[in-house]
Amino acid sequence: xxxxxxxxxxxxxxxxxxxxxxxxxxxxxxxxxxxxxxxxxxxxxxxxxxxxxxxxxxxxxxxxxxxxxxxxxxxxxxxxxxxxxxxxxxxxxxxxxxxxxxxxxxxxxxxxxxxxxxxxxxxxxxxxxxxxxxxxxxxxxxxxxxxxxxxxxxxxxxxxxxxxxxxxxxxxxxxxxxxxxxxxxxxxxxxxxxxxxxxxxxxxxxxxxxxxxxxxxxxxxxxxxxxxxxxxxxxxxxxxxxxxxxxxxxxxxxxxxxxxxxxxxxxxxxxxxxxxxxxxxxxxxxxxxxxxxxxxxxxxxxxxxxxxxxxxxxxxxxxxxxxxxx
Amino acid sequence: xxxxxxxxxxxxxxxxxxxxxxxxxxxxxxxxxxxxxxxxxxxxxxxxxxxxxxxxxxxxxxxxxxxxxxxxxxxxxxxxxxxxxxxxxxxxxxxxxxxxxxxxxxxxxxxxxxxxxxxxxxxxxxxxxxxxxxxxxxxxxxxxxxxxxxxxxxxxxxxxxxxxxxxxxxxxxxxxxxxxxxxxxxxxxxxxxxxxxxxxxxxxxxxxxxxxxxxxxxxxxxxxxxxxxxxxxxxxxxxxxxxxxxxxxxxxxxxxxxxxxxxxxxxxxxxxxxxxxxxxxxxxxxxxxxxxxxxxxxxxxxxxxxxxxxxxxxx
Numbered sequence: 209x210x211x212x213x214x215x216x217x218x219x220x221x222x223x224x225x226x227x228x229x230x231x232x233x234x235x236x237x238x239x240x241x242x243x244x245x246x247x248x249x250x251x252x253x254x255x256x257x258x259x260x261x262x263x264x265x266x267x268x269x270x271x272x273x274x275x276x277x278x279x280x281x282x283x284x285x286x287x288x289x290x291x292x293x294x295x296x297x298x299x300x301x302x303x304x305x306x307x308x309x310x311x312x313x314x315x316x317x318x319x320x321x322x323x324x325x326x327x328x329x330x331x332x333x334x335x336x337x338x339x340x341x342x343x344x345x346x347x348x349x350x351x352x353x354x355x356x357x358x359x360x361x362x363x364x365x366x367x368x369x370x371x372x373x374x375x376x377x378x379x380x381x382x383x384x385x386x387x388x389x390x391x392x393x394x395x396x397x398x399x400x401x402x403x404x405x406x407x408x409x410x411x412x413x414x415x416x417x418x419x420x421x422x423x424x425x426x427x428x429x430x431x432x433x434x435x436x437x438x439x440x441x442x443x444x445x446x447x448x449x450x451x452x453x454x455x456x457x458x459x460x461x462x463x464x465x466x467x468x469x470x471x472x473x474x475x476x477x478x479x480x481x482x483x484x485x486x487x488x489x490x491x492x493x494x495x496x497x498x499x500x501x502x503x504x505x506x507x508x509x510x511x512x513x514x515x516x517x518x519x520x521x522x523x524x525x526x527x528x529x530x531x532x533x534x
Numbered sequence: 535x536x537x538x539x540x541x542x543x544x545x546x547x548x549x550x551x552x553x554x555x556x557x558x559x560x561x562x563x564x565x566x567x568x569x570x571x572x573x574x575x576x577x578x579x580x581x582x583x584x585x586x587x588x589x590x591x592x593x594x595x596x597x598x599x600x601x602x603x604x605x606x607x608x609x610x611x612x613x614x615x616x617x618x619x620x621x622x623x624x625x626x627x628x629x630x631x632x633x634x635x636x637x638x639x640x641x642x643x644x645x646x647x648x649x650x651x652x653x654x655x656x657x658x659x660x661x662x663x664x665x666x667x668x669x670x671x672x673x674x675x676x677x678x679x680x681x682x683x684x685x686x687x688x689x690x691x692x693x694x695x696x697x698x699x700x701x702x703x704x705x706x707x708x709x710x711x712x713x714x715x716x717x718x719x720x721x722x723x724x725x726x727x728x729x730x731x732x733x734x735x736x737x738x739x740x741x742x743x744x745x746x747x748x749x750x751x752x753x754x755x756x757x758x759x760x761x762x763x764x765x766x767x768x769x770x771x772x773x774x775x776x777x778x779x780x781x782x783x784x785x786x787x788x789x790x791x792x793x794x795x796x797x798x799x800x801x802x803x804x805x806x807x808x809x810x811x812x813x814x815x816x817x818x819x820x821x822x823x824x825x826x827x828x829x830x831x832x833x834x835x836x837x838x839x840x841x842x843x844x845x846x847x848x849x
Contacts, residue, residue, distance in 0.1 A: 277849045335848065338651050344829060346832075347826045350827075358822070413847045465652075507666035510662050512663070515660060525646070533643070
């Protein structure tokens with residue numbers, strides 16, 4: 209009897225936790241709109257969507273990794289590398305290359321390659337993912353820096369620039385691309401075998417491996433995919449600035465991790481997903497947008513995001529499963 | 535006994551690496567071996583060493599502190615903003631702020647059971663944001679009157695750079711704490727096997743929090759030294775210091791899984807990083823490419839020193 213009541217209570221708690229991020233988002237929008245009605249203007253929605261597109265693409269990649277209970281710290285390095293490579297491969301102000309869409313494809317492949325290295329080193333050498341990706345973060349950032357030597361290269365390719373400058377139904381192409389990425393991420397997560405395996409690994413890796421799931425291969429695939437997503441985020445960053453430089457990645461890691469955990473994906477793995485991440489990204493961007501509308505200094509955002517990580521993680525962690533926390 | 539051989543390798547490989555590196559760079563550039571050049575090298579290493587020896591305590595428990603570079607930058611800002619009014623007390627205030635942030639990060643990790651790398655990543659974000667806000671996103675250069683207060687950090691004293699003396703004092707302090715106090719034994723026990731340490735009555739949570747407090751205070755002190763050396767404070771002053779600091783700890787032979795390691799090893803690791811940097815600059819390796827190498831060295835050193843038996847499932 210008591211056991212059943214306990215189960216019901218935990219089920220109820222689970223439901224509240226599941227819906228809490230969406231509730232927070234709605235409340236946040238309500239409060240900001242009440243303080244400053246300009247929040248509700250269509251132009252402001254476009255602004256929010258534009259600010260959310262890059263974090264969304266990055267956070268989808270990170271979601272795959274966090275679903276497995278791992279972490280990927282290499283985001284900023286791969287974004288920088290992606291933006292720099294984009295600026296060197298498409299029509300640009302520094303060399304004669306003009307690969308257009310093929311160049312963008314190469315950039316995404318390169319990101320996938322960095323992710324592949326992450327995954328292979330992590331799995332084969334059995335090194336915790338945060339350590340491997342801390343290393344590749346600086347390796348990728350170093351390559352981006354060395355490729356440009358600290359300068360910035362203007363991007364002149366009409367298609368890449370069009371991601372930000374050309375609009376369809378009021379929203380720039382980049383926003384639609386980010387939504388397409390979300391759909392792809394959702395499809396991989398919910399309708400492919402490796403996607404389902406991500407949850408199994410996060411839920412309990414030993415059990416998953418014993419039931420015949422190719423854990424190593426799934427891990428490597430997830431890191432590879434994530435790297436490709438980050439590189440796409442790098443392309444969008446380059447498009448947004450109109451130039452490639454090695455500093456475009458700054459602050460991206462923090463926002464992405466905040467968005468994933470605030471959306472309700474548990475750091476311990478096995479719970480959450482890309483749709484939750486969409487909510488998390490919107491919470492982070494709407495809050496940033498609201499702070500600007502209310503005249504709060506934007507530099508306080510990092511501090512607020514730091515607190516959000518602590519609150520969200522401490523609410524979502526299932527402490528019964530954790531005996532030793534390192 | 536292969537385990538013993540590996541342990542011996544762990545202990546002597548870093549020292550041997552350092553000796554070989556010094557000889558290589560010395561052969562390429564004989565003036566590198568002049569006592570003056572070596573002292574310069576030591577004083578350039580001091581800040582990195584202080585940063586790394588603080589985080590060594592956390593790594594010995596098997597955790598990590600990713601907030602150290604943000605803390606060091608914030609400490610430099612605190613000094614630059616308050617040295618006018620507080621004088622020497624501003625250095626104390628900066629170090630106290632470091633201890634406080636370490637305490638809060640430690641509590642977030644221990645009480646809320648947030649993994650240390652996320653808890654300290656988040657604390658680092660809070661610190662970086664705070665530094666940006668209080669400095670109004672500017673670098674603050676110390677004026678002539680303020681520079682009078684930072685004389686104790688730089689310049690020679692009896693022919694020895696003051697950074698080296700400060701570093702040696704902190705080495706002595708940290709080494710004593712790590713080897714001669716109950717706390718030092720406790721964190722080694724926690725790193726070696728947390729469940730066993732807990733079962734034998736070690737107050738695991740409290741010891742971990744103390745390790746984070748030390749890490750924060752040392753990071754702040756490193757920030758104070760940076761502010762003194764550069765005569766300025768800036769919210770991004772210590773950026774790019776996190777990776778070398780963690781690399782120094784790991785390259786020195788302290789395992790990222792905890793339990794094995796010492797402050798002396800961190801000193802050796804910090805010197806290795808410094809010599810490699812000097813050598814690469816001499817050979818003409820571009821400063822950006824050095825980052826690539828440090829990233830690779832970090833992963834390699836972790837791969838060599840890690841104790842895989844402690845992590846049944848590598849996440």
